[in-house]
Amino acid sequence: MTSLYRAFRASVLVNGSPTDEFIVQRGLRQGDPLSPFLFILAMEGLHIAFKRARELNAFTGLKINLLKCKLIGVGVSFTQVEQLAERFFHNPNALWVSVIRALHGHSGRLRDLSAVGAHFGPWKGIISAFRHLKDRGDGLKIFCQIRVGNGQLTDFWRDTWLGSTPLFTQFPRIFALDDSHATSVADRLRIGWVASSLRREPRGGVETEQWEAISALIQAFVISPQQDRLRRTLDSLDEFSVSSARYFLDGRSLFSGGSSTCWNNFVPIKLNILLWRVALARIPTRDNLVSRAIVLDSNLCPVCSSCLETTEHVFADCVELRGIWSSISRWWNIPTPSSVSVVSLINWADHSKLSVMQRKCFDPVICTAFWVLWNFRNSFIFDSVKPRKSNIFDDIVSRSFFWLCNRRKNCKMLWGVWLQNLAIACNM
Template sequence: MLRAAVGNGESIRFRIDVWCGEMAFKDKFPNLFKIKINKVVLVSERLQSVKEGTVCWKIRSANMSQVLQNELDICISFLAEVLIVDSQDKWVWSDDDSDMFSVISAKKWLQQETSNSAVGRLEWCKWIPAKVNIFVWRAKMDRIATISALERRNIMIPSRGCVFCEYSPETTDHLFSGCFFSNGIWLAIESWCRIPNVFAFSIRDLVNLHNSVGFKGIKKVAFQGIIYIALWSIWRARNDRVFADKRLKVMEVMAEIKSLSFLWFRCRYNTIRILLSGNLGVTLI
């Protein structure tokens, strides 16, 4: 990718361009970026060359919150070795040892970015609502508002523990695959769908579970949707406990999973015969 090499700093945007490190300051220090009215400021307007080897950054640090002060301290440490010199700014290709752009280096960079983005891919399930698919996609990328995710965004929560077990930190993987509550859901789904024991250590294992249980055709499609609905229902149960202090039991969540699965599958595949058989819920014929 392109990055800026600082000379006199008169053509490089201080917060928006990538010029110090591998990220733009607006992404590296989001809270500092938010409080600034003039966001398009040049490097030369914020830094000035000092012959003694020090760098001065024009900013007032009084009356700052602790989060802002921490970001400011880290930012100043990044700028400690930056010097403004009497030469023109230039742009270099950072993925090439020679800093020169070439088609082959751009191709390698695009291939690397494509492979790194595989975590964001999701096999869409067509018979469940889009909101459930989108939620599973966000959860797979760890982009849902768990306590750990909120703390990474400098949003402090009084309790760090899982709302179900109250012991382990509430991360995405723990909430859906490590907590005793979610494990109870997967045990019930094993019995209902008549599948072998579920061994899942992360949400990615759960999202891909329908590819490893031996189902084919319409049964595989149905089981995929059941897994997605289960993830959605666990999250809803979590939110009920956080915001409404409503403590649902495993069987209550399973009842919701079964009813939603039957309703949505029947509406999408109304030409397929479906049999309700006791505790097994939906059985395809």
């Protein structure tokens, strides 16, 4: 180690000219193999020092006592606190609930669950979901209407109970004149709705107009002995249901994927996925690849080399491949769609005059045709030996027969009948 230090020399550039070399007295040079060992020695020494301090009780943390601490344990487990919080909402008429509400408000200060902790049972997740919906403007209050009974649970100014908006937004001038902003409907009407109950009487103009309008609304309102409750406007049952709320929120938030997708169980799932991607134009045609900034030698169809390769072109417009649909039409003795397109070919079975059982067998043939055409296109590009177009139709017939026989329950279809008489084959 001594020779390693003594063998090292250093020099400093002054105005571009090196000075005389000098011996480095202390430290390790950058990249020296001893550098990692130095850090290991330092860590080991620090670990031993902390270990000895812990054994000697040399560490003194913050001493907590009742004079310094503002949070005092209540002597019960957190599970019991959670259970009491749930009972607080489920037993609104209990005496202890009334005491808590009298001291801490109607919600008992349980609305702010962020300060309670991360394990507050199901209520924290439910309230967090409500807050998320409220931030998006989809709060459940948009389809809940307050039905005032005795008026004890309804905020006079801030709840929507007369009209479509709260009273403080309908009559802001009268709201500014009233000193009782945080009061219920029952308490405000008990005081009496007269001009002398305000901080000062209205002074004409807009104040007088709003005073007359709100007075007319309140005088026409009659309090009943029933308790206030929320009326749900999603259905005619006037009761809240999870299904109706879920249906409403899904309709406002979920993305609509257009037409519904019908999965066919008579063919493998890979065919259903391909047909779904074809309907959305999400297959890797050359046009789609170029639109995603992928460099290709050409964006023309590899089969006909005359048109841009799009989803519509591959399956419906290519002059080299569109004759397959005419062959299928003659085989099943049904006309082709009036306007041949990807959508019309996918829905070909639904718009034909075939029987129900024949449609169930014809739809797998369409799925197989899309699968075979796409495989032919890929083989034409990537295989060293070009596939023959004359084998496409035969491949569709054989593959559809194989999948129907193996995936259709209690199928007794014969190959000869499948080729000659489809009406009989579909019922076998």
